[in-house]
Amino acid sequence: MKTLRVELGPRSYPIHIGPGLLGRADLVVPHLAGRQVLVVTNEVVAPLYLERVLAAFEGLETATVVLPDGEAHKNLESLTQVFDALLEHRHARDTTVVALGGGVVGDLAGFAAATYQRGVAFVQLPTTLLAQVDSSVGGKTGVNHPRGKNMIGAFHQPSCVLADTDTLATLDDRQLRAGVAEVIKYGLIRDLDFFLWLEDHLEGVLRRDADALATAIERSCRNKAQVVASDERETGVRALLNLGHTFGHAIETGVGYGEWLHGEAVAAGMCLAADLSARRGWLAPTDRERVRALVARAGLPTHPPASLGVDRFLDLMAVDKKVRGGRLRLVLLRDIGEAVLTDEFDPGLLRATLEAG
């Protein structure tokens, strides 16, 4: 087991990464606020891991909410189900909400924890690669609105994250590849050495080689933890973690939540960001091709869905959370391993990138 820490003063917390962690009461129970626990999970994860997790909470007062699977359910209706369960079981402000699942479960359960009785404790038990390397760390929580991804939410840090790498054995291939998109992201935005490592070891990650996966997860979490520690509320550098996300969120909203997995949309979005960065004169065209090549080797899309159309794409991007004073800002690449948040790009170049698809 490896342990990292997200350093946020009184809100600091550990990320434990390794096999066999889900049953470890010793790792999770000390982070509960009281004797009540609500486990939020989904219908895919529950049959696999719920029993093991509840065993770790033996002797405590536990309740469970099992949501339908998928991004289409990350909305206010599912959130209401969590509040209903908390109140039905009379959970008090010293309850702890435990998210057992992927990014959808984590984001939604975290937002419920952020807002139930104005905020209760929260623990993340991520079971997908994407959640283990990205969404479970950093305290971004929320749900989707029909007009925009993650438009309703809060910052609310977990009190611990247990990334049990055994759970990746049951993850389907498409979900694994979607997680790899966020792994590649860390290399692109701030860790050239990690990008080079991925160029050498991607196939090991994809065939779930234990060492390769462990390295990918740990290095991703280390990058995430550093960025979050220096900018918890995204007033600056944290925005760089959104490389590909403005494009990606537009794709997810445009084609319908759940049609493309978040990681797939981010993969295509990173390729679009690389293309615009190249058109902008920042990224060498050969490096744009290296980005596309790595994304393609991961079995991820390098282009957006043709069905979306450029005007609709631009329209969807206009609600992005990084818009300021009416101007769209994007994370672009000055180089592989060096991202910047900028509104300094010709709208004509953005259109050209989208038209090239």
Next chain:
Amino acid sequence: MKTLRVELGPRSYPIHIGPGLLGRADLVVPHLAGRQVLVVTNEVVAPLYLERVLAAFEGLETATVVLPDGEAHKNLESLTQVFDALLEHRHARDTTVVALGGGVVGDLAGFAAATYQRGVAFVQLPTTLLAQVDSSVGGKTGVNHPRGKNMIGAFHQPSCVLADTDTLATLDDRQLRAGVAEVIKYGLIRDLDFFLWLEDHLEGVLRRDADALATAIERSCRNKAQVVASDERETGVRALLNLGHTFGHAIETGVGYGEWLHGEAVAAGMCLAADLSARRGWLAPTDRERVRALVARAGLPTHPPASLGVDRFLDLMAVDKKVRGGRLRLVLLRDIGEAVLTDEFDPGLLRATLEAG
């Protein structure tokens, strides 16, 4: 105009109190985050004051949401209307949500501001006595759940509060009296002199004498601002502001949101707290009668609705946010002007208080 400040470091903000403030662009525009403004109000307040408020935002990009009036609409459905409007008008993270109305509008609009794009700026324009003396100050925001008042919410401070005392002229008598309940509360929990002043000047407040109202509002806000500054997140002393509220919330939920006004339920709740404090041996029986007498002179209920029943009452109180480790905690009075949060009371005494009604 009087100006107080809530001292919360980088989240400090002014409370301006006086006549003619709603049209004052100079007081509000400097507190906006950008050029977009969403005004949230209700169907009673809009015809009276919306035009004046929008005039103060002339030249900016404004949109409006007009909700139905009343506590029954402080729920996730109304919240959804606010999110829909924000997204329909493409409001970005630098928008400002402006609450124009009473406690329901302020709590709901504030929660929308707390959670839209993980938090945007927020301005309070309270138009009821209750909102001016209590709910607009301090950053508690949220909505009700069918099983419990204010069960879903967040702490989110406004960037300024403009309490335009002219708006009290159009307030109906029942609403004015409901606000007086929270005014009396400040005297009871921490300001004996203010309680004595109210015993002398209550009728002036009730007939809307300008000086009496100004004193009542300013002194209430001063008390609130001091408590909030010393305990923003209610880890200690701030809980004392909930005198009468555990009883009151149970009444509001039990009889149906909106049947009793919040202030009415709090008034009866404070009398119940005084009664339990007397049974506990803390408050002199003569002081319990002084509390009841002042509440009665304000035209407020001194007893809960008989229809509620003791078992149901206890059941509703059990979901209170102050429950810890399964134990109910209540704000009780050691004396007039001295409140304590405690779980040190015999449940039999609580039952006796509720049975006496």
